[in-house]
Amino acid sequence: MTNLNHNPQKPSQLSGNSTSAHIKSTDRAIVVGVGLKKEALVEIKENLLELEELVDAAGGEVVGSVIQVLPSWNPATLIGTGKVEEIAEMVRDSGATLIVMDHQLSGVQQRNLQQIVKVRVVDRNQLILDIFALRAQTFEGKLQVELAQLLDQMPRMVGAWMESLSRQGGGIGTRGPGETALENDRRRIRERVAIIKEKLESVRKNRSQHRQSRRRNEIPSFALIGYTNTGKSSLLNKLTGSQVMAKNQVFATLDPTTRKIFLPDAPPAVVTDTVGFIRKLPTQLIEAFKATLEESAEADVLLHIVDLSSPNMERQTEVVDELIKEFNWSDKKIIHVFNKCDVAPLDRQFRVKAYPRVFVSALTGQGIDQLKQLMAQVVTEMQTDVQLYFPRTEEYKIFDLSRDAQILRKETATEGTVCYTQLTASLLNRWREYIVK
Numbered sequence: 103m104t105n106l107n108h109n110p111q112k113p114s115q116l117s118g119n120s121t122s123a124h125i126k127s128t129d130r131a132i133v134v135g136v137g138l139k140k141e142a143l144v145e146i147k148e149n150l151l152e153l154e155e156l157v158d159a160a161g162g163e164v165v166g167s168v169i170q171v172l173p174s175w176n177p178a179t180l181i182g183t184g185k186v187e188e189i190a191e192m193v194r195d196s197g198a199t200l201i202v203m204d205h206q207l208s209g210v211q212q213r214n215l216q217q218i219v220k221v222r223v224v225d226r227n228q229l230i231l232d233i234f235a236l237r238a239q240t241f242e243g244k245l246q247v248e249l250a251q252l253l254d255q256m257p258r259m260v261g262a263w264m265e266s267l268s269r270q271g272g273g274i275g276t277r278g279p280g281e282t283a284l285e286n287d288r289r290r291i292r293e294r295v296a297i298i299k300e301k302l303e304s305v306r307k308n309r310s311q312h313r314q315s316r317r318r319n320e321i322p323s324f325a326l327i328g329y330t331n332t333g334k335s336s337l338l339n340k341l342t343g344s345q346v347m348a349k350n351q352v353f354a355t356l357d358p359t360t361r362k363i364f365l366p367d368a369p370p371a372v373v374t375d376t377v378g379f380i381r382k383l384p385t386q387l388i389e390a391f392k393a394t395l396e397e398s399a400e401a402d403v404l405l406h407i408v409d410l411s412s413p414n415m416e417r418q419t420e421v422v423d424e425l426i427k428e429f430n431w432s433d434k435k436i437i438h439v440f441n442k443c444d445v446a447p448l449d450r451q452f453r454v455k456a457y458p459r460v461f462v463s464a465l466t467g468q469g470i471d472q473l474k475q476l477m478a479q480v481v482t483e484m485q486t487d488v489q490l491y492f493p494r495t496e497e498y499k500i501f502d503l504s505r506d507a508q509i510l511r512k513e514t515a516t517e518g519t520v521c522y523t524q525l526t527a528s529l530l531n532r533w534r535e536y537i538v539k
């Protein structure tokens with residue numbers, strides 16, 4: 103199914119009672135950009151603009167923004183105490199209901215900040231997890247989000263517990279009254295994590311069986327990857343004539359969608375659209391979304407979609423390249439697709455260095471034929487000309503072969519039949535015992 107019936111639900115409804123939304127659609131948020139002196143200010147600012155988009159995607163409204171650059175992090179409140187007071191004043195003036203910090207907060211920092219500013223304080227990770235919870239549609243997607251939320255929650259609880267211990271004046275070896283309750287909570291979370299992991303495992307097994315039965319592995323596959331909001335879903339629609347939801351919003355897509363594509367003079371292939379990437383993607387999400395990411399990992403070819411019109415194009419490309427390395431996809435064949443060229447300044451095309459590449463617009467259709475040709479070329483290169491020999495007693499297998507690949511020619515030999523065809527790598531493996539050349 104497509105994501106057309108996009109029907110956002112409250113994360114708390116989706117994920118049982120162990121996690122809940124950090125941001126509500128009625129929230130008026132102040133976003134806080136933070137960075138160390140050694141970091142580039144322009145990057146801190148870009149990150150902050152992105153954080154505003156994230157707040158928007160989560161349904162909140164940004165009513166103020168502030169930046170602090172520090173020599174080092176403050177363990178108690180992350181940022182300097184003067185800045186925290188300034189934010190508290192901004193909250194009073196603007197009627198803000200939420201603070202969003204553009205950096206991971208510990209449980210202790212979160213609590214301390216909340217005590218001073220008197221409204222809820224959340225961090226970038228929690229915001230991204232909220233958006234994922236809003237978007238998750240499938241059973242698997244929902245489980246993955248809940249797992250990520252729980253993994254994110256656990257270390258925060260430890261921090262809060264340590265702090266409560268020190269407040270009570272207890273040292274190592276002493277048990278505070280809050281400790282047992284916290285231990286119980288942590289145990290419940292660990293149990294829930296184990297249950298979700300088990301469920302995910304069975305979903306995965308089921309899916310891989312499904313996949314085998316569909317023989318999807320035998321069909322050349324492409325995965326659309328790239329920074330969020332670069333036009334991956336729009337391209338899937340344009341390439342395959344499908345209608346998955348494309349929206350000017352970060353993380354519009356969460357669950358993977360696969361569609362068949364017909365390329366000129368090439369065997370049919372499939373294209374998968376999936377979740378986009380972003381800077382500082384929470385590691386818990388990467389861990390929880392392993393299965394979804396594996397979907398791309400199994401693809402023969404990656405289509406790396408870049409938004410040519412974005413002023414942050416270079417940095418976005420870097421982020422995706424880093425993740426490609428992290429997921430060990432570097433050996434994969436990658437086609438660089440520079441999208442939105444209808445709205446990008448022309449000179450940008452001369453700035454990009456990656457090959458093989460193509461400039462397209464999913465909106466106007468410009469360059470789409472070239473992209474299809476490039477994809478067809480890759481698929482054809484992936485095939486090898488072969489001859490297969492079937493002895494008379496196994497000639498019935500020629501029927502199976504004809505389902506896997508187009509038989510170009512058949513010749514009757516004295517003791518059997520020789521078939522001429524072209525096979526992809528996985529098919530070569532499947533038919534290896536009959537291959538003569």
Ligand SMILES: Nc1nc2c(ncn2[C@@H]2O[C@H](COP(=O)(O)OP(=O)(O)OP(=O)(O)O)[C@@H](O)[C@H]2O)c(=O)[nH]1
Nearest residue numbers: 330331332333334335336349350353354355378464
């Ligand atoms: N001008 C222009 N806009 C485009 C083009 N392709 C996509 N868009 C717009 O860019 C926005 C994002 O498109 P999507 O297809 O949802 O992007 P995505 O990469 O799937 O985004 P996520 O799923 O959120 O990661 C939408 O508003 C699209 O209409 C293009 O070639 N030109």
Ligand SMILES: [Mg+2]
Nearest residue numbers: 334335354355
């Ligand atoms: Mg999308």
